[in-house]
Amino acid sequence: MIRILRQIFRTGVVTEPLQSDLDAELWEVGTRLEEVIRKRFRRSLTIRQVDAGSCNGCELEIHAMNNPIYNCERFGMHFTASPRFADLLLVTGPVAHNMEIALRRTYDATPAPKLVIAVGDCGCTGGIFGQSYASLGSIDKVIPVDACIPGCPPTPTALLNGILKALS
């Protein structure tokens, strides 16, 4: 136990150092984001992530938003296990033919009003997978999309920025 405590104190808070450019940018985005979430979502924005056929690259970066460096929860956003509690669907793509029905059902299960953000080049345009027998292409081919976050994959800062843009 003493080792755990020691490691925790040694690590300290890694979230907020403002020295580098990246952190400054992160801080700026975060503060604005927090403000919007406080105003519009009563301090809590609940996100459900849906993988509609991505390569797992976008998922890793969405995961990274939760790590201690980006720590998106401090801005009032958190990820939920069920679409029924979600305000926002973060959908990565392209939409695989085999995932189309599941994606539609997830969308239908999310209570209105709801926001949908397409994440990654594949989610926005179909990317390198394009449109084929197995890939329907971009997310907006299947469900209505409010905003896009391009990138392959988008960095955690780009994701935070994109969510902010979609909210405001």
Place this chain on the structure above:
Amino acid sequence: MSMLKEAIISVFGEEARFDEGQHPVSVSSCVVKRGRFAEAARVMKKAYALLAAEWAADETAFGRGFGIYACYRWGAEYLIVKTEVPSDDLRFPSLAKKFVPAFRFERQIQSLMGITPTGHPDTRPWIKFEDWPADAWPLRKTFDASKPMARVPGEYAWVRAEGEGVYEIPVGPVHAGIIEPGHFRFQALGEDVINLEARLGYVHKGIEKRFESLSWKDGALLAGRVSGDTTVAHSIAYCMALESMAGCSPPERAYWLRALFLERERIANHLGDIGAICNDAAFAFMIFQMSRLREMIVSTNQKLFGHRFIMDRVVPGGVTVDIDAAGKKEILTEMDMLSKDFERLVVIYDEHSSLEDRVRDTGILTPERARELCVVGVVARASGLNLDCRIFNPFPPFDQHHYLELDVPVLISGDVHARAWVRIQEVRESIRIIRKFLEDMPEGEIAVPVALPRPDISGFAAVEGWRGEIIYWLQSGPHSEVNRCMVRDPSSVNWLALELAVLGNIVPDFPLCNKSFNQSYSGHDL
């Protein structure tokens, strides 16, 4: 070192024709008659070989019908056995009774190419969903892949369990966490899992077919997106297979840089996995610590190589980014910091008894079973199978065994702890060899041009990604275009092992077992 080749020759003699068009020359490919395809498998089994992959190729463009390929591995040797199937009689003898992994490979061949494995115990489609039109065989040349597919009614025939107190838990395809989609169906009695059936294919994006419509160069981009977490290893495997066909040898420095990227990818993903395994045993402290270290690695990647996962930096003929003295120094400092923090965390992992209680003796894959299932990578090494392409099928600098002295951890307990511990050891080894790479990296060019491969030849490459061995097999068409690109992610063989490892465990331990395997959905579904 050609035990398998000799075994085939001793039984088949002159009848086994060796294909000169197979590259590199260290990997032999022989053609046997269709009636003796299963016999060849028996010979391989006797020679102690493992089945690495089995696939079909549409060779009608050459006027030949279809080819069924089975790739066997024993130690450092790979041998491909091919049989030809005429277009008017689309059947081949099943190998599923001799090699367990053929079970899914052949269902996939049946589903996507429409060639029937005779004697296969399971005729249900795999990856192809029941709502696809019955005659949709996307890998055939006659199939128009650009059009969307219609849906037809149909239902998957799940394995059922009945009896007093038996109940079913369906999970997915949309999971509770931030992970890829797939469906798992448990049959449980009380808390004990009595059967688990996975149904995958949800993220099938038609990758293998897509390769056929791309140029050789663009293929490398697609290979980097087969499984986003393994982008480096997939790109290397694709590029090496292509380079072997084109007769191109990248400069020494390019190989060393590839090795550096590969090991950085391994460290980043292993750190994530170790943290996630602990998190699934309710020890959240570790996931935050590990993801902090992981973030350090990927931000340095971004700074030095321009991409957090080093995507698209490996191209046919070499790499696109170099490293200078300042970059080397930065990585060395980073490795020192990583190593110090990592060792502290390993002690905590090791001493935490409540964690030990969860990870030990959970989700056991016995060495016998691992061998039967021909698993690869971390999963294999945690169950006593000493397999690692960095040792047995190395590219420079891994081929300099005396210089690197790479220590591959092999454990035999096959439980969650073993899989976590193999990862821990591998992180340590990767840190050590990254330091060596940086010290002794040769100077020179980082890329050379690659010519188009000649028509009707094939190329093979196996690379040890962080999950395990990744295999690419490429075939050029009559006009030197891509005729077929076969991708075998480690997940294609390892998923089945998870289904067996979880039997007899309690339902709440499934996430833990699953995390310790952490297989790719996208790499499997293609």
